[in-house]
Amino acid sequence: MPDLGKYADTVILAYVVSFVLLIGLSAITWAQSRRAKRLLDAEEARRGK
Amino acid sequence: MSFWEYANPVKFMGLSGRLIPVLSVLTALCLAVGILWGFFGTPDDYKQGSTVKIIFLHVPSAMIAINAWIMMMITSLVWLIRRHHVSALAAKAAAPIGLTMTLIALGTGAIWGKPMWGTYWAWDPRLTSFMILAVFYLGYIALWNAIEDTDVAADLTSILCMVGSVFALLSRYAVNFWNQGLHQGASLSLDKEEHVDNAFYFPLLVCIAGFVLLFVILVLIRTRTEIRLRRAASLQARNT
Numbered sequence: 001m002p003d004l005g006k007y008a009d010t011v012i013l014a015y016v017v018s019f020v021l022l023i024g025l026s027a028i029t030w031a032q033s034r035r036a037k038r039l040l041d042a043e044e045a046r047r048g049k
Numbered sequence: 050m051s052f053w054e055y056a057n058p059v060k061f062m063g064l065s066g067r068l069i070p071v072l073s074v075l076t077a078l079c080l081a082v083g084i085l086w087g088f089f090g091t092p093d094d095y096k097q098g099s100t101v102k103i104i105f106l107h108v109p110s111a112m113i114a115i116n117a118w119i120m121m122m123i124t125s126l127v128w129l130i131r132r133h134h135v136s137a138l139a140a141k142a143a144a145p146i147g148l149t150m151t152l153i154a155l156g157t158g159a160i161w162g163k164p165m166w167g168t169y170w171a172w173d174p175r176l177t178s179f180m181i182l183a184v185f186y187l188g189y190i191a192l193w194n195a196i197e198d199t200d201v202a203a204d205l206t207s208i209l210c211m212v213g214s215v216f217a218l219l220s221r222y223a224v225n226f227w228n229q230g231l232h233q234g235a236s237l238s239l240d241k242e243e244h245v246d247n248a249f250y251f252p253l254l255v256c257i258a259g260f261v262l263l264f265v266i267l268v269l270i271r272t273r274t275e276i277r278l279r280r281a282a283s284l285q286a287r288n289t
């Protein structure tokens with residue numbers, strides 16, 4: 001860990017906020033993608049019956 | 050083969066399905082190298098101290114925030130002119146990513162501003178135009194969700210996108226238009242005298258590449274999701 005001096009809290013807070021938003025966006029995107037795929041697979045299976 | 054063939058959902062799904070794994074690896078690599086290099090491998094700035102390390106998140110997110118809207122403007126124009134559904138869905142897919150990037154830029158800017166400017170917020174031209182851009186993103190997402198007919202939603206959101214483009218461009222050039230703001234000039238410039246020192250410049254370029262790749266990959270995944278949802282809705286309508 002580099003010595004961030006008196007601004008350590010500021011720098012770490014900026015990184016935490018950014019990571020939370022980026023990881024949150026990626027996780028939501030991935031979950032929605034899985035859900036849409038499952039929904040379409042189910043509809044195609046229904047149609048194929 | 051024409052570029053427009055990729056406006057065909059089947060072709061788009063095929064190509065994007067092949068691109069996503071490759072881009073995922075490149076994105077992870079660029080983000081990891083850029084952020085680790087920026088955080089651990091750069092010195093403190095003589096004025097800003099260690100807060101200069103925030104640049105590696107603030108600048109790329111601000112660039113994507115503006116350029117995501119420009120991308121939405123182009124795909125909205127394609128929808129309005131050529132009526133390709135994939136382009137309208139790509140614009141819809143990009144909006145939450147642009148909003149997130151705008152929030153990161155505003156958030157990291159505010160956190161940096163407190164020790165450097167003595168305030169989290171100032172009614173500076175660039176900050177204000179960025180806040181308006183965030184409101185446009187929210188309005189754009191709300192409009193898509195408020196209208197049931199997807200073609201009408203695409204038409205109206207495309208028009209909103211054209212109007213919002215003024216603020217996206219204003220956000221980019223606000224520093225040049227007005228000189229009274231707190232926000233400093235561009236961190237990156239073709240003029241070597243103007244841009245940041247090389248010690249920060251190269252890791253910043255890697256971070257920007259990582260953010261651009263992340264944007265592309267998220268747009269591809271979200272557009273695929275929209276195409277699947279639309280296809281599922283059409284099958285549902287036929288099955289009932």
